[in-house]
Amino acid sequence: MNPSFVHRYEVDQSRPSVGSALRDAALRVLAPAVVLFGLIVGLGFLILGPLGNLPWEEDLSKSVAAGRTATMNSVTAVWSHVGNTEIVIGVCVVVVALVWWRTKQWWYAVVPxxxxxxxxxxxxxxxTLTDRKRPAVEHLDPAPPTSSYPSGHxxxxxxxxxxxxxxAQRIERVWLRRLVTVVCAIVPLLVGYARLYRGMHHLVDILVGMVNGVVCALLAWNYLRRKAS
Structure with a gap:
């Protein structure tokens, strides 16, 4: 990834007005997100229509469910819970508050x-539009009212x-920066595996959910116009 992109908030620490930040967010996040939404919905309709709901995914889900153990049931319950709405929002609020307090840069702190x-x-x-059914296996988590595609967790x-x-790329201590980066990379993978293991999503639901998360994270990181140097 381009270093100037990663460190864009360090290179340019100028304070934007609230109005300019909102305009930037609308242009650089909201508008591209509408395009992303269209692509995800289009793929969903393709899966449910011409692709016949990808029957091989049901076989995969049944194979994974057949290999469940009591130990992994307990472990994946924790991993799955990490992606719950209340946990995600709670962690986000705490980190935003801490970063805002430490940096005094609200425009940077609100990125997550x-x-x-x-x-x-x-x-x-x-x-809501795709309304794909969840895998035809025992669901180990309560099923939310949303459909299986894509994975919200x-x-x-x-x-x-x-x-x-x-x-985390701002962290000066190399070992700590690398540790935090690796942990942050692993957490979503654990969540995704747990959702597949626990019968809550098909594999493609999880992969598309990941794409949604990656694209929205990058859009958010780039939401504010910053000088490259």
Whole structure:
């Protein structure tokens, strides 16, 4: 990834007005997110229509469910819970508050909040329109009212922890920066595996959720116009 992109908030620390930040967010996050929504919904209709709901995914879900163990049931319950809405929002609020307090830069601190808000908007609209059924296996988690496609847990955790990983590049101690980055990269993968293991989503639902999270995190990181040097 381009270093100037990763460190854009360090290179240009000028304070924007609230109005200019909102205009930038509308142009650089909201508008592209509408395009992303269209692509995700289009793929969803393709899956449910010409692709016949990808029958091989049901076989995969049944194969994974057949290999469940009591230990992994307990472990994946924790991993899945990390992607719950209340956990994602709670962690986001705490980190935004801490970063705001430490840096005094509200326009930088709010990036994770923008990321999860963007992905949530795309997710809710897409899942409502596509209405894909969940895998035909025992569901180990309570099924939310949303449909299976795309995975909201995966999208939310990816958007949140990718922005944390980008923020972590400010950490001066190399070992700590690398550790935080690796942890932030692993967390969404654990969430995604847990959702597949626990029968809550098809594989493609999880992969598309990840794409939603990645794109929204990058859009959020780039939401504010900054000087390159």
């Amino acid at each position: 909040a923008i990321a999860i808000a963007a992905q949530a908007s795309v997710f809710v609209a897409a899942t 995966m999208g939310a955790s990816t958007a949140l922890y990718l922005t944390f990983a980008l923020m």
